[in-house]
Amino acid sequence: MNDSLITDIHLHTLRVPLTEPFVISLGPIETVQNVVVRISTADGRTGWGECSPYMTINGESMDTCVVVGGYFAQLLRGRDSADIAGCIGAMDGVIYANSSIKSAFDMALYDLAAQRAEQPLYAYLGGHRNKVLATDMTVSIGSPEKMAADAARFWKQGFAAIKVKLGKELEADTARIRAIREAIGPDAPLRVDANQGWRDASYALAVLQALAPFNIEHCEEPIPRWQFLDLPALSAQSPIPIMADESCGDAHDAERLIRIKACPMFNIKLGKTGGFYKGLKVAQMGEAAGMELQVGGFMESRLGMTAAAHLALANDAIHHCDFDTPLMFTEDPILGGIGYGEGGVIDVPEVPGLGATVDPAWLEASVTNATARL
Template sequence: MPNVDAIQTVSIYKLFVPLKEPFVISLGPIYHVQNIVVVIKTKNGITGFGECSPYMTINGESVDTCFIVGQYFAKVLKGKNALDIAACCTIMDKTIYANYSIKSAFDMALHDVAAQHANVPLYQFLGGKKDKILTTDMTVSIGIPEKMQQDAMQFKATGFPAIKVKLGEDLESDVARIKAIREGIGSAIPLRIDANQGWQTPDNAIAILNALAPYNIEHCEEPIARWRFMELSKVSAMSPIPIMADESCGDHHDAARLIALNACPMFNIKLGKTGGLLNAMKIVQLAATANMHLQIGGFMESRLGMTASAHLALSDGHIVHCDFDTPLMFTEDPVRDGILYKEKGVIEVPDVPGLGAAIKDEYLEKAEQVTIE
């Protein structure tokens, strides 16, 4: 088949789903999923799906900004070759700076189209293979120690192989939380912590990280304010717990900067920060060259967005952690096909051509939407 397939129509939908209970991090609580779904249809009859989950306090976007900016992209991409993903992404970058969340939804849909056109699963299109078993952790929201202990015990009983804990307040409160969790679940199951920048300064973070050292913590995400990335190397050098950059590692330019600074040994890649799979793969390549370990995470994507992340997780051996738990927090599942959550946190990735996931028609039909054709 010729390597050309023009974009014929682009549809943009708002997707709202309540959570089972509020998901709370140091930056604030989340009560409802407020996502954007992008559907690209091509002249040759291929339909690609993409999703983003804008996070106002992290990527500075909302469901409303994404809905509007997405229409800018739909207009400039109409008629362009959907199989030339790099060229389409360049057009989006030239249209507006940043806005990486909505760019990631378009990038995802374009990759879905291209992988279907190539008649291979997305992970294979990305150069990956099924040579490892993917497992997800499960996250405990920040709250009172007793509730966090109860949640952690439930997740352990369910069989998840690792538990992620949201922190980011003061030393006394955060140590009390981890102490309670360890008393509830024992010392064997891995604990991962995420401060979401909440400890602010290097000295404060170093003090808390040292206080948490006795509790066998696997790694800590984003301990200090993202704009203090120049000081992250100090935290890494003085922390007994390995540091993983999250908010401070948005796209591949951020990754290259952090590597040059020897800032930390690990990155957390999220498609909503990178602008999509194209840039995410650039981070993977940079990290692989630097022999760094990687985690693939997400915001509040449904199984659609998490399916793309799971395909990415199969692309390289340096990707060793997956944080794909947010769809398990939804009260409803709007996705057809896609990844499956098996026992003990195992993630089963589809082997059909493309992404292998779509939003169910009934959710699209009732959603606020716009189509550019």
């Protein structure tokens, strides 16, 4: 019997309240609603994956991920887990898009493959520990006073960079950044993310010009993603470098943006690309185009963020990390995984595979919407 044949697949829901609502231009989040995938193989190994669906970005919810994950569980029964390309192709053949839940299955398959190779996942992906990974810390949308206080607290805690959620009116967003700069000083690394919140390129340019005096490193997704054809002109005129996020999902999106010279930076997320198999392609394309890359996420726990950290070590063009969401959780259900050090420095596990699992006691105590056992 082939030791790498898939014998069991389990889907678990993962709900964790946040310490306080996390607010972006697309709306607030109060509770994490993720899905965890466990894939077991004939040799007794278990691979873990997690997705954090975001209805307003990838069009998926926890409930849809459980349903579609059930299709994938039936599909992959008895398949060779080592044939990652075949498993990915099979899932794509069943249903279009659904990149979030696909990423959880992809993650678990790569965890198994790296375990079998007796390598940390980043090494299995061809990466090296040749750089320091340090996460920023994000300030969500609120009053200028609240945002300034949050930024000052994060800066005092030693995070190497502050990321600020914007995407409202020019005057309000400018007031927010002004207050934050007054709180953290003129030189602290500061980044902004509009989450498509400025209504068009003309308005976005006006906001970016207003923010220019505040020494902003880059701005993520300033305009609605369907207006991507306006990104080249906006990027050329903007005093702040533009980073594509929602408009850059998989390799097809990346190719389109590169061909039109849309912007100099990409934000890669496993939940957008569908996992490592396609995420690595986006990174390679960005690197070949001379772009500066970031790896981020949605609202993953340390399980999903550990996967993101392995990806960040797999490509030299990845310079920025946005791995802060687990720090917003009221509970930490993960065993192993990345650690957070001084200055937001990320410690990546040096064990075979992903190096992170979900605490069995936490799984037993949690409410499970669906478990698919093959």
